[in-house]
Amino acid sequence: MLRPALSLIGVLGVALLAGCGNGEVEPTSVRPVMVVQPQPASEAFASYPGEIHARYEPQLAFRIGGKVVERLVEAGERVRKDQPLARLDPQDVRLQLEGIRAQVAAAEANLRVARAEHERYKTLMKRELVSRSQFDASENSLRSAEARLRQTRAEFDVANNQVGYAELRATRDGVIAQRLFEVGQVIAAGQTVFVLAADGEREVAINLPEQALEHYSLDQEVTIELWSQPDKRYPGRIRELSPAADEQSRTYSARVAFTEADVAVELGQSALVSIRNADQVSLAVPLSAITAEQGRAYVWRLKADATLERVDVRIGAFGETQVPVLEGLQADDWIVMAGVQLLHEGQVVRPIDRDNRPVALAGQE
Incomplete structure (x- = not known):
């Protein structure tokens, strides 16, 4: 029983030797690899x-306080410069204006009296019928009356302006972006009532x-x-x-x-x-493209002849799907993105993209 078995082994050995009689090793197949180029890092x-x-966007406000009695525009409306937007109740400022107008009239009358008195004292002073101190007192009264008239006239101008301040006008062409009040509301001087989005x-x-x-x-x-x-x-x-x-x-x-x-x-x-951010990197690669050995990260980069070379890289903090590359790669490099643990230096590969299409490398026809 042993002799037939040995004969069978001998026959198989002869067959194997016949098949490899020329001493050549069967060529290994070129490994396909999926490659990508570094992309701008989202972390940058x-x-x-x-x-x-x-x-x-000027904030428009009344220069005096009061009760709003009329709103002439709404939010979103276009307005022109000096267009009326809203009005306050003018009764109080008009009454104040009338009161100051009466003060001006009184000051003018007082000035006429002081001027006439001063002229009389001047004549008496020439005749030496009054003392110098009496003449100086009349002169001081005249100056005081003149100053009082100037003061009341200035107060009248302010009150007159305040009557105009009861009407709010647009400062320039634009659109009413916000309205911050309601008719009937009592507002303070300087309180914002409109926000104007100026043209331009x-x-x-x-x-x-x-x-x-x-x-x-x-x-x-x-x-x-x-x-x-x-x-x-x-x-x-x-x-x-x-x-x-x-x-x-x-x-x-x-x-x-x-x-x-x-x-x-x-x-x-x-x-x-x-x-x-200027402090961040500009390139990133997929997580699967990075591998490490002895604490040093590296990737597999394709050369122009479709062979692989190991490139050490310095990386940043890992993201969800990508790794920022601080040093070692250029934007036009092709790197292997999957199966990197099975590759070795100088290996010939057939590069394909994510859609399983051949990738033409620089230097290839």
Whole structure:
């Protein structure tokens, strides 16, 4: 029984030797690998929602207090410069004006008496019929009457102006952005009743978090995207940055101006402002592309001849899907994004993209 078994083994050995009689090793197949190029790191940009505002938004208020008796415009209406917006009850300021008008008349009459008295004393002084002190007293009375008349006339001008202050007018062309009162309400002098969005430049109002404020500065370049125009991006700059945080939100308000002139935007539109942080990196790769050995991170980069080379990289904090690359890669590099543990230096591979399409490397026809 043993002899037939040995014969069978001998036959198989001869067959194997016959198949490999030329001494050549069968070529191994080229391994396909999925490759990607580094993308701009999302960690290098911070995006903040904002709203379109006018460059100038004066807060309009009455210069005197009183009861509002008439509102002539509503929020959202366009107004022209010097157009009446609202009126206060003018009764009190008119009565005050009439009272001061009477004081002016009394001061004028008193001045006429003082002037006549002074002229009489001047004549008597020439005849030496009155003393010098009596003449000086009449002269002082005349000067006092003149000063009193000037005072009452100034008070009359103020009261007359206050009658005009009972009507609030627009300071420039624009749109009423806010209305902050109701008819019948008693308001104080200087209390804001309207916010006017003046015609002209438009900008984006955003709020910056306290922990990120050190990364931003005035005139820093940004990118503005409008929700109504998702396919367009406008360059801008930080025009204004508040030095103090809001008491409630603890954020710092900022205004972003459009760099381009005549951007077609409307008040109140939503916008997204993206600000690049100069302290952050500009490239990132997928998590699966990074591997490490002895504490050193590296990736597999494709050379022009479709072979692999190991490249050490310095990385930042891991994100959810990407890793920021601080050093070691360029934007036009191709790196392997999956199966990196099975690769070795100099290995020939067949690169494909995420859609399983061949990737043409630089130097290949």
